[in-house]
Amino acid sequence: MNTIDVALQYHLQGDIDRAKALYHEMLLKSPHDFNALHLLGVLLWNEGLLDEADKLVRDALKVSPAEPAAWSNLGAIQTARGHAVLALDSLDRAISLQPDSVEALNNRTVALLALRRFSDALLTIDRALELKPDNAEALNNRGAALRGLKRLDEAADAFSRTLSLRPANVEAETNLGQVLQETGRYEEALACFDRALALAPEKAVLHVGRANALRALRCLDDALESCDLAIALGERSDDAHFVRGVTLRDLGRSEDALRSFDLALAALSTRPAQDDSALTRLNSDLARVHDSRGVVLSEMGRLAEAETAFLDAINAAPQAARSFYGLSLIRRFAPADPQMRAMSELLNPPEKLSIEDQVFLHFAAAKAFADTGDFEASFNCLSAGSALNRTRQPYDEAAERAAFSGAKRIDRDVFARNAGLGDPTTVPVFVLGMPRSGTTLIEQILSSHPDVFGAGETEAFPEAVTAAGETLEDPGSLDFGHGLASLGRSYLLQLEKIAPSAARIVDKLPGNFLHVGLIRLALPNARIIHVRRDPFETCMSCYFNLFSGGLRFSYDLRDLGRYYRAYDELMAHWRHSLPEAGWLEVRYEDVVTDLENQTRRMLAYCGLEWDPRCLDFHKSTRDVRTASVAQVRRPVYTSSVSRWAGFLPYVRPLIDELELLFS
Numbered sequence: 001m002n003t004i005d006v007a008l009q010y011h012l013q014g015d016i017d018r019a020k021a022l023y024h025e026m027l028l029k030s031p032h033d034f035n036a037l038h039l040l041g042v043l044l045w046n047e048g049l050l051d052e053a054d055k056l057v058r059d060a061l062k063v064s065p066a067e068p069a070a071w072s073n074l075g076a077i078q079t080a081r082g083h084a085v086l087a088l089d090s091l092d093r094a095i096s097l098q099p100d101s102v103e104a105l106n107n108r109t110v111a112l113l114a115l116r117r118f119s120d121a122l123l124t125i126d127r128a129l130e131l132k133p134d135n136a137e138a139l140n141n142r143g144a145a146l147r148g149l150k151r152l153d154e155a156a157d158a159f160s161r162t163l164s165l166r167p168a169n170v171e172a173e174t175n176l177g178q179v180l181q182e183t184g185r186y187e188e189a190l191a192c193f194d195r196a197l198a199l200a201p202e203k204a205v206l207h208v209g210r211a212n213a214l215r216a217l218r219c220l221d222d223a224l225e226s227c228d229l230a231i232a233l234g235e236r237s238d239d240a241h242f243v244r245g246v247t248l249r250d251l252g253r254s255e256d257a258l259r260s261f262d263l264a265l266a267a268l269s270t271r272p273a274q275d276d277s278a279l280t281r282l283n284s285d286l287a288r289v290h291d292s293r294g295v296v297l298s299e300m301g302r303l304a305e306a307e308t309a310f311l312d313a314i315n316a317a318p319q320a321a322r323s324f325y326g327l328s329l330i331r332r333f334a335p336a337d338p339q340m341r342a343m344s345e346l347l348n349p350p351e352k353l354s355i356e357d358q359v360f361l362h363f364a365a366a367k368a369f370a371d372t373g374d375f376e377a378s379f380n381c382l383s384a385g386s387a388l389n390r391t392r393q394p395y396d397e398a399a400e401r402a403a404f405s406g407a408k409r410i411d412r413d414v415f416a417r418n419a420g421l422g423d424p425t426t427v428p429v430f431v432l433g434m435p436r437s438g439t440t441l442i443e444q445i446l447s448s449h450p451d452v453f454g455a456g457e458t459e460a461f462p463e464a465v466t467a468a469g470e471t472l473e474d475p476g477s478l479d480f481g482h483g484l485a486s487l488g489r490s491y492l493l494q495l496e497k498i499a500p501s502a503a504r505i506v507d508k509l510p511g512n513f514l515h516v517g518l519i520r521l522a523l524p525n526a527r528i529i530h531v532r533r534d535p536f537e538t539c540m541s542c543y544f545n546l547f548s549g550g551l552r553f554s555y556d557l558r559d560l561g562r563y564y565r566a567y568d569e570l571m572a573h574w575r576h577s578l579p580e581a582g583w584l585e586v587r588y589e590d591v592v593t594d595l596e597n598q599t600r601r602m603l604a605y606c607g608l609e610w611d612p613r614c615l616d617f618h619k620s621t622r623d624v625r626t627a628s629v630a631q632v633r634r635p636v637y638t639s640s641v642s643r644w645a646g647f648l649p650y651v652r653p654l655i656d657e658l659e660l661l662f663s
Helices: 003-013 016-029 034-046 050-063 068-080 084-097 102-114 118-131 136-148 152-165 170-182 186-199 204-216 220-233 237-250 254-268 276-299 303-316 321-328 338-346 355-371 375-392 397-407 412-417 439-447 460-471 483-498 510-522 535-543 557-577 588-593 595-605 612-619 645-650 652-662
Strands: 428-433 452-454 504-507 527-532 584-587
Touching: 003 016, 003 034, 016 034, 034 050, 034 068, 050 068, 068 084, 068 102, 084 102, 084 276, 102 118, 102 136, 118 136, 136 152, 136 170, 152 170, 170 186, 170 204, 186 204, 204 220, 204 237, 220 237, 237 254, 237 276, 254 276, 276 303, 276 321, 303 321, 321 338, 321 355, 338 355, 355 375, 375 645, 397 510, 397 557, 412 510, 412 557, 428 439, 428 483, 428 510, 439 452, 439 504, 439 527, 439 588, 439 595, 439 612, 460 483, 460 510, 483 504, 483 510, 510 527, 510 557, 527 557, 527 595, 535 557, 535 652, 557 652, 584 588, 584 595, 588 595, 595 612, 645 652
Parallel strands: 428 504, 428 527, 452 504, 527 584
Antiparallel strands: none
């Protein structure tokens, strides 16, 4: 057996030191030995020594320029070095020399993926799979191309097929986990990351993926632990610091979140960007961190800093649609604002953007046009953005109607049969009503009292109801029994985790109006404040906002009007059915015109002493996480009342539905 064969055998067996020694020995004797140059280059590539590997393979090709395998390996090395455009030239050369090279087609696909040319990548890898249908690497690359094209179910199938061929493939497990996470299958995603970590615990990307899945599952402390493990490994720490920041935000630790975002930006500042594609990815990552900083700063009331952060995001990635929307929530636009021109240019033509980005930009532009008094342009943007959002979030009106009907089954008789069975706590204060009815303002006023903690829009009560499930009620008689006390305690346990020592905790999820009956039964001493606002004002404010939680009824004027009427009917039902003094109703318009008397009324209802700090609610430093993020940082203002007159010519379908309230 000659020397090159022995060296290659060592190489394939993983005896790298012996293989490397023999390659060097051959090159000392014959500096232009193609095989030694090429194979040593491949060995160094596998060791991560990309610059040395690149030079050796190039030297090999100078000796023998018609070797397709060497051109293919050079292309793969160039992609790894961040030179994907150059890699395509090398890989096209390899394929021209050997059109049936599955390896070269695979490597070309990887280069195209790096350039985000997903359609071209899919065409290339499908050629490879025609040649070798069960090639695991090709199937994995096909999944990556499909993921880039947002064909997520097909991508998941490709990654699953890869794993059926190679069950212990860390890359395929990682990719499958990421796709499952993107489709909301978080528990399955977590299982993928756990399997991959069992094989490669040193890979930081797996800990970050696991953290993302845990965050989605609301296991926030565990998510932080995974982030810390990723950071300790040092690989791509910008990702880990970013996910740590958004997790800390979820935990309400805003200052800590900002520190994590700053560490992410510091890590990104050291990331090299050898070509345009790498620079684009770097700028995109910079934009997402700046945008998240802007969101947190907005919630903290640091609006000037938030504006700077959103502008930093836009400067890093001018197509940062989400940041234009974040900016629109906290500032008033003027006709000459460069951001208005930038949004118009991005939307011309809109098809070059993803649907999600189009939605963000349409809503941001709608706010900007409204600020400048161009109501027709504003409404056109709203209509376009709402229609696009409906394609992502279809509305099931029948299911919504069923929920309203189910709630109405709790009536006076049910209250009488189940009186006194709930938990006696006096801690919760529910502020509820239609979205955009003024619930955030009321919470801000109440939480300015020293004995009150504002928990924001917590899902704690709906989650407690879901967890109680069929054990909560007998569908025939609605005799709840001891399930009511259990429901109340379960909810209270979640609430007290947020503020264990507060005398009163405000839960201001507007949609809890559906659960008024269960709230009164499970928590008979809880306070319920129902906030009402002019129907047209409420609905227009809903239509004008892009809600992170969905509220799918709000993206069509007729659906919105019908939903409001269903809400109004349910409130009339509660008004008729609740025990005496079952809630306090507050009109938003009364609050903005008579702040002190309405505040005294609400504090008395909550069993709280008068405190003048409630009148200075706009000075509060607590975080606010709703579309009212800017408004509640200002004193009470009446400009929000009747602000929609300019839109009247365009919203006839909504008016027609609301007029039925008075027929």
